[in-house]
Amino acid sequence: VTRLPNPQFSPELQAKTTLIDFTVTQKGLEEQLLAKVIQREQKALEEQLNIVVEQVTQNTKTLLKLDTDLLQRLTSSDGNLLDDDELVGVLKNVKDTAEDVKKKLILATDTKTAIESKREQYRPVATRGAVLYFSIVDMSNVNVMYQTSLKQFQALFQQSFDEAETSNVLQKRVDNIIDTMTYIVYRYINRGLYEKDRLLFVFVITTKLLITAQMIQQSDM
Numbered sequence: 545v546t547r548l549p550n551p552q553f554s555p556e557l558q559a560k561t562t563l564i565d566f567t568v569t570q571k572g573l574e575e576q577l578l579a580k581v582i583q584r585e586q587k588a589l590e591e592q593l594n595i596v597v598e599q600v601t602q603n604t605k606t607l608l609k610l611d612t613d614l615l616q617r618l619t620s621s622d623g624n625l626l627d628d629d630e631l632v633g634v635l636k637n638v639k640d641t642a643e644d645v646k647k648k649l650i651l652a653t654d655t656k657t658a659i660e661s662k663r664e665q666y667r668p669v670a671t672r673g674a675v676l677y678f679s680i681v682d683m684s685n686v687n688v689m690y691q692t693s694l695k696q697f698q699a700l701f702q703q704s705f706d707e708a709e710t711s712n713v714l715q716k717r718v719d720n721i722i723d724t725m726t727y728i729v730y731r732y733i734n735r736g737l738y739e740k741d742r743l744l745f746v747f748v749i750t751t752k753l754l755i756t757a758q759m760i761q762q763s764d765m
Contacts, residue, residue: 573674578667578669580702582666593656597656599648600649600656603649606641618631672725675756676697679749680729687738689736690733704728707728726749
């Protein structure tokens, strides 16, 4: 087990082991941070989303169970199906229940879409957080001492919400959090860098921001 982002092993060791990479990706971290943002800024929204997701899962299971029960009943029935009053009653019940469940699924899907749209308004905060963290990770390639755990970074991420200026305008609040987070993270990491590497850290952050914004390509670097 190693914490190194890109460990180098001898060919002999490589042949005897299986490498499993548990490191988080930038997109995966962005989704995690987005959930944390919503929990802080719109907790009710995240709770509502969890309820809707649970409802969709439960209703989908209900539909699958209805299909299974109906198939089992049909295969076990003898004689003319139309003469089996009990089976006809089951078919009607399945039909009515399936229609009701499908309506609930459509409603839940529409609700989920509306919630996701509101969550996306906070995505720039999560995107900036992911960019900053992986900029820090890249600095460990410059010097192995430049290591900051994800737990440490998440503490800085949460701190930015407390220190950012409040605003009733959503976009202004998002901008304030992004600016505060960038400053807090930069100051924290900058203190642990050698003087000669501080400008490089700024360069790494800037290029990652430009790549994420698709203003430049990774291949241009």
